[in-house]
Amino acid sequence: MKNYKIAVLAGDGIGPEITREAIKVLKLIEERNDVTFELMPAAFGACAYFEFGDAFPQSTIDICDQADAILKGPIGLSHEQSKTIPIDKQPERGALLPMRRRYNTYANFRPVFLPKALAHFSPLKPEIIGEGIDIIMVRELVGGLYFGSKETGINEQGLRYVKETLEYDEHQISQILHQAFKLAQKRKKVLHNIHKSNVLKSSVLWNEILDEVAKEYPEVEVIHQLVDSAATNLCLKPTQFDVMVMENMFGDILSDQGGGILGSLGLMPSACIGDEKAYYEPSHGSAPDIAGKNIANPYSMIGSVAMMLENSFDMAAEAKNVWDAMQGVFGDGYSTADLSKPGSGVKMISTEEFGDKVVEKL
Amino acid sequence: MKNYKIAVLAGDGIGPEITREAIKVLKLIEERNDVTFELMPAAFGACAYFEFGDAFPQSTIDICDQADAILKGPIGLSHEQSKTIPIDKQPERGALLPMRRRYNTYANFRPVFLPKALAHFSPLKPEIIGEGIDIIMVRELVGGLYFGSKETGINEQGLRYVKETLEYDEHQISQILHQAFKLAQKRKKVLHNIHKSNVLKSSVLWNEILDEVAKEYPEVEVIHQLVDSAATNLCLKPTQFDVMVMENMFGDILSDQGGGILGSLGLMPSACIGDEKAYYEPSHGSAPDIAGKNIANPYSMIGSVAMMLENSFDMAAEAKNVWDAMQGVFGDGYSTADLSKPGSGVKMISTEEFGDKVVEKL
Ligand SMILES: CC(C)[C@H](C(=O)O)[C@@H](O)C(=O)O
Ligand SMILES: CC(C)[C@H](C(=O)O)[C@@H](O)C(=O)O
Numbered sequence: 172m173k174n175y176k177i178a179v180l181a182g183d184g185i186g187p188e189i190t191r192e193a194i195k196v197l198k199l200i201e202e203r204n205d206v207t208f209e210l211m212p213a214a215f216g217a218c219a220y221f222e223f224g225d226a227f228p229q230s231t232i233d234i235c236d237q238a239d240a241i242l243k244g245p246i247g248l249s250h251e252q253s254k255t256i257p258i259d260k261q262p263e264r265g266a267l268l269p270m271r272r273r274y275n276t277y278a279n280f281r282p283v284f285l286p287k288a289l290a291h292f293s294p295l296k297p298e299i300i301g302e303g304i305d306i307i308m309v310r311e312l313v314g315g316l317y318f319g320s321k322e323t324g325i326n327e328q329g330l331r332y333v334k335e336t337l338e339y340d341e342h343q344i345s346q347i348l349h350q351a352f353k354l355a356q357k358r359k360k361v362l363h364n365i366h367k368s369n370v371l372k373s374s375v376l377w378n379e380i381l382d383e384v385a386k387e388y389p390e391v392e393v394i395h396q397l398v399d400s401a402a403t404n405l406c407l408k409p410t411q412f413d414v415m416v417m418e419n420m421f422g423d424i425l426s427d428q429g430g431g432i433l434g435s436l437g438l439m440p441s442a443c444i445g446d447e448k449a450y451y452e453p454s455h456g457s458a459p460d461i462a463g464k465n466i467a468n469p470y471s472m473i474g475s476v477a478m479m480l481e482n483s484f485d486m487a488a489e490a491k492n493v494w495d496a497m498q499g500v501f502g503d504g505y506s507t508a509d510l511s512k513p514g515s516g517v518k519m520i521s522t523e524e525f526g527d528k529v530v531e532k533l
Numbered sequence: 534m535k536n537y538k539i540a541v542l543a544g545d546g547i548g549p550e551i552t553r554e555a556i557k558v559l560k561l562i563e564e565r566n567d568v569t570f571e572l573m574p575a576a577f578g579a580c581a582y583f584e585f586g587d588a589f590p591q592s593t594i595d596i597c598d599q600a601d602a603i604l605k606g607p608i609g610l611s612h613e614q615s616k617t618i619p620i621d622k623q624p625e626r627g628a629l630l631p632m633r634r635r636y637n638t639y640a641n642f643r644p645v646f647l648p649k650a651l652a653h654f655s656p657l658k659p660e661i662i663g664e665g666i667d668i669i670m671v672r673e674l675v676g677g678l679y680f681g682s683k684e685t686g687i688n689e690q691g692l693r694y695v696k697e698t699l700e701y702d703e704h705q706i707s708q709i710l711h712q713a714f715k716l717a718q719k720r721k722k723v724l725h726n727i728h729k730s731n732v733l734k735s736s737v738l739w740n741e742i743l744d745e746v747a748k749e750y751p752e753v754e755v756i757h758q759l760v761d762s763a764a765t766n767l768c769l770k771p772t773q774f775d776v777m778v779m780e781n782m783f784g785d786i787l788s789d790q791g792g793g794i795l796g797s798l799g800l801m802p803s804a805c806i807g808d809e810k811a812y813y814e815p816s817h818g819s820a821p822d823i824a825g826k827n828i829a830n831p832y833s834m835i836g837s838v839a840m841m842l843e844n845s846f847d848m849a850a851e852a853k854n855v856w857d858a859m860q861g862v863f864g865d866g867y868s869t870a871d872l873s874k875p876g877s878g879v880k881m882i883s884t885e886e887f888g889d890k891v892v893e894k895l
Contacts, residue, residue: 247731250757263731294768299656316678316699321734332702333738337678340694367785369609369625372683376695395612399789400818406656406768406793423729424786427761431768456762 173206175484178238180215180231183262184457185467185522186244192469192526193242193476199530200480200489211238215270216246216262216457226266235270240483241450242475243270245457252459271313274450276443277343278350279312279422280478281454283409283429283439289501292434292510299409306412307358308429309351310422312443314343315373317419337373339418344380350444351416352388358413361392365401365417365425377418401425405432426454435510437467440474442482449483451475458509465521466508470497473529496532500525535568537846540600542577542593545624546819547829547884548606554831554888555604555838561892562842562851573600577632578608578624578819588628597632602845603812604837605632607819614821633675636812638805639705640712641674641784642840643816645771645791645801651863654796654872661771668774669720670791671713672784674805676705677735679781699735701780706742712806713778714750720775723754727763727779727787739780763787767794788816797872799829802836804844811845813837820871827883828870832859835891858894862887 177197181190194210201208213231220226226246235241246262247253253261270276283306285293290300319336326332355362364381366374378395385393396404398421404411405428417425430436436455443450453471461467473493481490506517507525520528539559543552556572563570575593582588588608597603608624609615615623632638645668647655652662681698688694717724726743728736740757747755758766760783766773767790779787792798798817805812815833823829835855843852868879869887882890 253731258737261731268732294658294661295656296658317732319696323734323738326702328702328704330702330704331738331742332700333735334681334698334700335734336696336698338694338696340688340690340692342690342692367782369615369623370630370679372685372697373695375620376685376693380693399785402764402786402790403793403798406790407796420729420782421786423761424764424783428764428768428790431765434769436765 173484174209175206175239176209176211176237177479178235178241179210179212180241180243181212182244182246182457183216183218183248184245184459184462186216186246186457188463188465188522189453189467189469189472190242190244192522192529193472195526195530196473196476196493196533199533200486204486204489206484215243215266217248217256220256220260220262220265226260226262227269232273235274240479241448242479243450243452244472245453245455247457249459268317270450271443272318274445274448275313276445276448276450277311277313278347278444279310280354280442280444281308281310281422281426281429281439282306282474283308283426283433285433285438286498289498291515292438293432294434295406295409295432299407301410304409304432306409306429307354307414308422308426309347309354309414309416310426311343311347311418312422314339315419337371339373339376341376341380344377345384348381348384348416351414352384352391355391355414356388360390361394361413363394363396363401363412363415365396365398365415365421367398367421369397373418398425402428405429430454435468436471437509438470440471440478442475442478444482449479451479461509465523467522468507468510469522469526473497473526492533493529496529499532500528535846536571537568537601538571538573538599539841540597540603541572541574542603542605543574544606544608544819545578545580545610546607546821546824548578548608548819550825550827550884551815551829551831551834552604552606554884554891555834557888557892558835558838558855558895561895562848566848566851568846577605577628579610579618582618582622582624582627588622588624589631594635597636602841603810604841605812605814606834607815607817609819611821630679632812633805634680636807636810637675638807638810638812639673639675640709640806641672642716642804642806643670643672643784643788643791643801644668644836645670645788645795647795647800648860651860653877654800655794656796657768657771657794661769663772666771666794668771668791669716669776670784670788671709671716671776671778672788673705673709673780674784676701677781699733701735701738703738703742706739707746710743710746710778713776714746714753717753717776718750722752723756723775725756725758725763725774725777727758727760727777727783729760729783731759735780760787764790767791792816797830798833799871800832802833802840804837804840806844811841813841823871827885829884830869830872831884831888835859835888854895855891858891861894862890
């Protein structure tokens with residue numbers, strides 16, 4: 172009997188309601204496998220700041236430190252609400268980035284997946300979706316502009332200025348590239364390298380190291396694409412991509428564009444993996460506008476559980492069952508109000524019902 | 534009789550062929566207005582590097598210095614070809630960025646425009662395009678990561694590293710924001726401010742200055758959107774945007790995504806405006822794969838001429854005629870092979886024929 176400890180950080184906004192559904196799935200997996208999941212809930216995000224004055228309080232750190240894996244809901248507040256919290260205490264700078272740094276979860280995997288049968292969710296025409304979109308974006312998650320030093324002040328001309336640095340070293344670059352090449356090797360053996368080497372020296376170093384790392388994966392074909400072209404092509408011909416690798420900020424933007432082409436960020440789970448610890452989270456925000464309405468689709472959170480099963484607990488078969496169950500619920504014509512418009516022909520169900528139906532299918 | 538000097542930099546790849554069509558339009562405007570255009574062709578880009586060893590040779594600088602406005606074609610080479618040129622001599626670092634810096638063209642206007650009648654060009658479903666897309670992205674063009682200091686070397690652990698800085702001061706930020714607010718005031722009085730203030734300190738300063746500048750434009754409503762959300766929303770609901778303002782790198786990526794939602798970067802002209810000088814260029818690359826085939830649509834280059842007429846020569850009425858003529862040619866069912874597939878119901882014409890038809894319409 173395996174026993175895994177899972178820190179459960181439900182987060183802000185729609186976090187708690189979609190986390191609840193993800194837990195139903197974990198419970199079922201537990202019942203029918205030789206495994207127990209010890210769930211350890213902890214406060215994280217704006218809710219933790221308001222309760223403890225700290226978005227990532229020590230009690231939560233302790234729980235995460237002990238956990239075998241972390242399941243994390245979305246965090247954050249609206250633009251106006253954020254301003255009520257001192258900048259460095261805000262949930263992103265005060266909790267999310269410290270978590271990524273603490274556990275050095277440098278490899279962020281973001282599937283952008285839409286089978287042909289679900290093409291109706293997408294804003295793209297069916298002929299663009301073709302046989303379906305099936306991309307995994309591999310995003311470097313603990314370097315670049317996000318973690319470089321930052322300086323603000325008044326310059327010689329008496330003007331306010333800001334300077335922040337985009338930093339990478341060869342170790343950071345090669346470790347994420349290895350992850351991407353390994354994934355590409357398991358999939359279609361094609362890796363799209365997304366960069367901006369015509370302007371950024373960081374991309375020049377990135378590409379230099381890529382040429383070296385590539386030698387270890389001779390079967391993988393590398394296709395270079397500038398980040399701006401990639402943004403064009405994700406709209407025009409997303410099916411050209413299989414595995415894409417890129418630095419942190421590019422990954423932030425392109426993966427959200429990925430959510431755009433699927434039809435919703437609600438369809439974007441993700442895995443954030445370090446050498447020692449991994450955490451799993453939806454790629455989207457906390458959607459304060461629809462929080463508490465029982466209309467948010469729990470797909471991204473349940474999908475994050477699937478990624479956890481596969482990556483942290485070596486339960487690839489159960490992970491696949493979870494994906495299939497979710498596709499099956501959609502396939503039966505069900506959807507939630509955040510994803511689909513009333514009258515669009517879907518059978519509209521709530522967050523909770525979606526979770527229940529996934530469990531039924533399983 | 535007004536006399537304007539125009540430096541004409543045809544550039545690389547498809548540059549010369551689309552520039553040729555743009556010149557036809559300039560000639561016609563000249564014929565029927567009390568104006569003469571003195572066209573001063575000059576070498577710029579990879580072609581200039583191969584001829585003169587310099588992508589922005591002194592002779593071209595002299596011509597641009599004298600010009601009242603600069604019409605610039607796309608530049609650049611394929612990833613592999615670029616490598617044959619030393620990094621700092623490559624057309625982007627050796628010509629384009631120096632030009633932007635020399636003339637301090639800090640305000641880049643990129644229309645993302647698709648009338649309902651042309652919705653078929655877009656990869657987006659007609660219901661997403663609705664009554665048409667009509668956005669102007671205002672991109673800061675001479676600051677940020679593009680022009681910050683860059684450092685590469687070996688660190689204490691013996692690892693190669695790179696550090697580049699994203700720098701802005703309050704003057705740089707406020708001047709671009711003023712441009713954006715002025716434009717918003719002339720249009721729908723709504724300005725989408727695109728930033729990443731939950732991570733970047735540069736966005737924090739940007740937003741601080743925005744709050745100050747906004748006071749001078751009380752009629753303009755400001756809507757804040759994180760750059761990643763904007764990337765989602767440009768796919769899901771592009772019609773929510775009218776004027777968008779953002780820093781340099783964000784503008785590079787989102788404007789190319791803009792080309793994606795229109796159906797082609799070939800539909801993206803742009804104006805790059807400084808206090809003393811302006812230049813006009815397509816937002817796309819030199820498309821070496823289709824160069825010389827007479828299939829590239831000259832829309833972006835002719836549109837850049839229209840922007841020049843309006844901004845540099847105060848000929849707004851003629852500018853509008855040019856836009857209308859181009860839309861008219863599309864409206865008559867004509868298109869080029871870079872934009873449309875054979876058999877998609879359009880009447881396929883060449884680059885040259887497209888230019889001729891625009892002139893006819895005019
Ligand atoms: C919330 C924010 C700090 C975060 C990021 O920028 O990485 C989010 O957008 C994401 O993509 O995970
Ligand atoms: C060619 C390149 C340097 C340029 C940029 O990044 O600004 C281009 O992509 C653009 O958008 O004008």
